[in-house]
């Protein structure tokens with residue numbers, strides 16, 4: 160089990176960003192070959208990504224986001240990725256399960272759900288063998304929906320929830336979309352809480368300044384771990400007496416709450432090892 164609280168996009172054609180990313184406290188990186196890289200810089204970005212992977216510059220999982228299969232860049236991106244063997248491939252603008260299935264890629268896939276059709280097909284996309292996770296893409300979603308999401312992201316909530324629903328139904332990981340406004344760190348934090356409460360496992364990010372907030376909001380605090388231990392203690396004592404439901408600090412608890420507490424403690428332990 161690894162943690163996916165903070166997943167930083169790094170444009171693969173930016174040497175300084177690659178250099179910096181190698182030492183950052185992100186849980187994972189996505190080396191971007193797609194939208195952050197201008198058409199004329201695609202080849203250079205591909206080579207830099209291959210070098211970064213070969214040199215094992217980052218201790219955690221490193222994913223590579225390819226250009227879409229319809230573009231002239233896709234084949235070369237794919238060949239590079241299959242040779243360099245990242246922890247996974249990110250496929251942007253995923254819409255059709257058959258298209259993804261026909262690629263027959265023997266590597267973990269992360270599908271970006273960021274178009275109206277992608278959202279509608281998210282349940283089928285989640286069932287494609289090899290898919291490890293779903294990532295939401297707010298910029299493309301806003302474009303495709305003609306939505307105007309403000310600070311509260313209200314116009315995107317249906318689509319974001321649909322991504323979580325599909326991922327959870329099929330046991331996949333799922334990551335919330337990026338926050339563009341670097342001048343509004345408070346809005347970013349509020350939206351991290353919103354994404355976490357919707358059910359996302361973590362957040363995709365665009366800037367190092369967003370790492371601390373995402374790690375904190377998506378992480379398990381010591382207080383939460385302590386509360387989970389207390390709940391388990393109460394539950395185990397009650398279960399030993401054959402009880403199926405008890406109250407704990409004024410709240411009803413059942414076996415499912417004990418499971419939830421165990422899962423939270425497991426995550427807390429993983430995060431402690433990553434510090």
Ligand SMILES: CC(C)(COP(=O)(O)OP(=O)(O)OC[C@H]1O[C@@H](n2cnc3c(N)ncnc32)[C@H](O)[C@@H]1OP(=O)(O)O)[C@@H](O)C(=O)NCCC(=O)NCCSC(=O)C[C@H](O)C(=O)O
Nearest residue numbers: 168169170175176179180191194195296297298299365366
């Ligand atoms: C958004 C940025 C263009 C801002 O760049 P800039 O103004 O140059 O940032 P700073 O000067 O504040 O940078 C300070 C230092 O931090 C490094 N840096 C910045 N961003 C990153 C990064 N992502 N990874 C690693 N390091 C980074 C700078 O190099 C500076 O370092 P130093 O000089 O040594 O101090 C820029 O942040 C950026 O390019 N971000 C990533 C953009 C990106 O990848 N976009 C594609 C993914 S978003 C998307 O498409 C999601 C989805 O598809 C959707 O539809 O929503």
Ligand SMILES: [Mg+2]
Nearest residue numbers: 273296298299
């Ligand atoms: Mg996008």
